Amino acid sequence: MKIATWNVNSIKARLPQVLKWVADANPHILLLQEIKCEAHTFPKEPFEDLGYNIALSGQKTYNGVAILSKEPLEDILIGLPDNGEDMQARYIEAVCGKFRVASVYVPNGMEPGCDKYVYKLKFFHHLKAHLAQRLRLDEAFVVGGDYNVAPYEIDGHDPTVFRQERILCSQKEREALREILYLGYTDALRALHPTQQHLFTWWDYRAGSWQTNRGYRIDHVLLNPHAADLLISTGVDTTPRGEEKASDHAPVWVLFS
């Protein structure tokens, strides 16, 4: 039982790459972020041909999250509760077979202190409240996505840069992510690879970051205790990042019993 998450940076621009990876990796459930399209323009057919059911929350140009599942999708939730004024498509949740899953796209935040950074922290506040509620459910729950936060120094390529209070690694956003972990969620990759360096999921398009492996680990799969009990193995598939017309993120996969 494999669940994967991938920020594809436009599903339309990335369609051949995503289809190739999906046909190869064959995840039971695929969580997508930054699909960058509205629901009616999402290229559903090629995924349906591969046996997937699709639920998504989309908008023009920006953001957008989706859940693709071989099992039927039930109990679909779009957006975080009590976050009604927020129209950005950044959260979707559904039940697929015996797993409840969510695809989340946390705001980038641009730069510590700016309006978008405040919005990022506010989003984390709503996410934490919802995930705290969800701990009361008696079922496996997997929250995968682009959190736009590198939790620890080991999750960045350069400790000196990491300590400079930049976006992705500033104190407040790291605290916001840790608060969710402290509720009782497990960071799947770090749980099974506690000391592995260069375990990155995102490399900037600019300045040859991929070629020199200057990356960050900002895509995470968080597990409630039920899901953590079923965890077998997990990793980052860096292959698609090195191919033509790549997304700047690589897919993260998790295998469950």
Add this chain to the structure above:
DNA sequence: ATGGCTGAGATCCTCAGA
């Protein structure tokens, strides 16, 4: 310290990403 790269969508550039 800055810039560098990519996608979308509306113009021939701007915004946003991270």
